[in-house]
Amino acid sequence: MEDSRSEQRMLRRHHREKKELQARIQLMRSSVPKGDKKKRKQLHLDVARLEAELEQKHQQELEKFQEDFPGISNLDSVTEDLAKMDLENQSPHLLRAQRKRERRVALERSRQERIAEVNMEYLASFRQDEEEKLGAILEAKHLEMKDMPTDSHCMYRAIQDQLVFSVTVESLRNRTAEYMRKHIDDFLPFFSDPETGDAYSPDRFFSYCDDIVCSASWGGQLELRALSHILQTPIEVIQADSPAIVIGEEYTRKPLILVYVRYTCNFGEHYNSVKPQQAGATGGAAPRLF
Known part of the structure; x- marks a missing residue:
């Protein structure tokens, strides 16, 4: 039972850390002028790095927990139960608002990923051009x-x-x-x-x-x-x-x-x-x- 409580505390902390990171990212985005392409490009790289680092940290903690407590094997199921519990405790109005926010976040993330892909293509082109000019x-x-x-x-x-x-x-x-x-x-x-x-x-x-x-x-x-x-x-x-x-x-x-x-x-x-x-x-x- 204590193992299960520890697991739930860890997963709730993961959920909180993800929300805190998104709030931090929002502040980072608001601090960079939209017309500053150089800073916006660096921002996209910083955001991707922060998200990847947090995801890796959480994954390592989950794997470590599974090693320490092999009897609890289905972490995904517990995560889903916690998410459902959070949703059930919300009013219909808040639930609809949350779903809208989640859709907006998903759309924004997809848009940012496409922008990052385009930026990487431009960066590769600029890099090749710079290498050729410097070489000459x-x-x-x-x-x-x-x-x-x-x-x-x-x-x-x-x-x-x-x-x-x-x-x-x-x-x-x-x-x-x-x-x-x-x-x-x-x-x-x-x-x-x-x-x-x-x-x-x-x-x-x-x-x-x-x-x-x-x-x-x-x-x-x-x-x-x-x-x-x-x-x-x-x-x-x-x-x-x-x-x-x-x-x-x-x-x-x-x-x-x-x-x-x-x-x-x-x-x-x-x-x-x-x-x-x-x-x-x-x-x-x-x-x-x-």
Whole structure:
């Protein structure tokens, strides 16, 4: 009897967690502007991940319960009984309203699945186009892309990969933050709240610099600007659909070269390093890059 009660408590908790997740997803959807295609696309991926994680968690708990209590074999039957019990305790008006909500949820889920399928097709097309364009650009420079781990340190790792001296990612982050703090007037005007457009206060800017050191915050052009000054070296960023960006052109050393990808990486925007083409790839020895 106690086993049965434990099972019912678990299933009721599963039902509650599913409802809480749907409420959370609804808040996530309402916070993303409908016209922001990039954020909407990321939202769809986040929702699918959250639903899959919860489904997997519940499935693992059900399987574990079956292993611990093999005498209770029909969990689906108990789940259906609990659902029927919930429905029987509702008034006809609430029952009709719930059925309408369930139909709307089912239709919305089906629509979102179709949208996700279309987005995946577009993403595959964009990815192929980006790979071909980057391949042609790097081919002309006798280079090829060198993949960096997708751990939010990719920009710093790409810089680290090309330096002739040994340095850690942590050191690069520390030196970047220190330089930006010391030259606040050069960087603060470029920072604004992405939601409101309000300019950063000095305190918020210093907090941003703290995040560079204490978290796996993603680096961008402003951090690259700081690194070019620290290293006194130009940094060239190659992109598929735009001309290469050269940061720190005032320096005369051979530039470090990064590749910025939007679609090639499964996790979104990402920086990779480069390496000389393999000897014989185009009929001759690859030039020395560093």
